[in-house]
Amino acid sequence: MGADSASVKRGWAVRRAGFWDPASAADVVVLEASDRHRRRIRLHGQRGTDFLLDLDEVVALRDGDGIMLDDGGIVLVTGQAEPLAEIAARTPLEFVRLAWHLGNRHTDVQIAGARLRIRRDHVLEEMVAGLGAKVTTIDAPFDPEPAAPHGHGRHD
Template sequence: MRRAIAVHRRGTWPEEEALDTVTLTFVDRHRRRIRLVAASEQAYLLDLPRAHHLIDGDGLELEGGGYLRVSAAAETLFEITAASRKDLLRIAWHLGNRHLPVQIAGERLRIRPDHVIAEMVTGLGGRVIELEAPFDPEAGAYHAHE
């Protein structure tokens, strides 16, 4: 099984050298070592010195040459909107206060499904819908850039 031994951030690797694509959920995109199955059904071993949070478009360098393209899988999310920016900002503050991963998508917020949090959001005047989309939350203020 070929090993993926290094991460190259989107836009920094030669995409024309991609041999295959691995589509991963948010949780599966934060790993150090895991067996990956690519679109071609070929298996690879992600084998990094430390865990990385992979994002859509990253390249995984393969031992012996070539790359795997990382694709963010669509997954079930809650999308939050509000009647005003002030309400949306207040909701964002409450989500951050609970240290939840949040994706900012224009005038909308996306979170992983949590019905207790959805009730809180509704109580704050927000609207919550369920949708399928890739999840790529903000890294956070204390995130070390890799």
């Protein structure tokens, strides 16, 4: 971290979106979805706050979360707009079918109300369109569902 490491603040905990007031944020960091699954990384806020994210375990930071700093400030996490495909189904059954097909391909998926969002992929876009979905290309922050743990064996 260099000679100035003593002046670098430490982000030690995460406040989840909806459980704090983003208007009180001391600064903002804008990160793509792939950069928001972290335990330890040096970050620089848009207003100049330099800090080390230093968590006990890997955390999926989501758009709207706050990183608590050791000086009492909170840094707002904002998702960077990414090229996405937004998928709309005609019926609830079609929605489930589309989600199943995307999940079966181990695709990162965000549930955005009555729509699904995936990273742009012409093969997947053609597949869901062929299943009857309406596909719209957008640029928006991507907050995919967290992966489920992959345990093996029986769970009775």
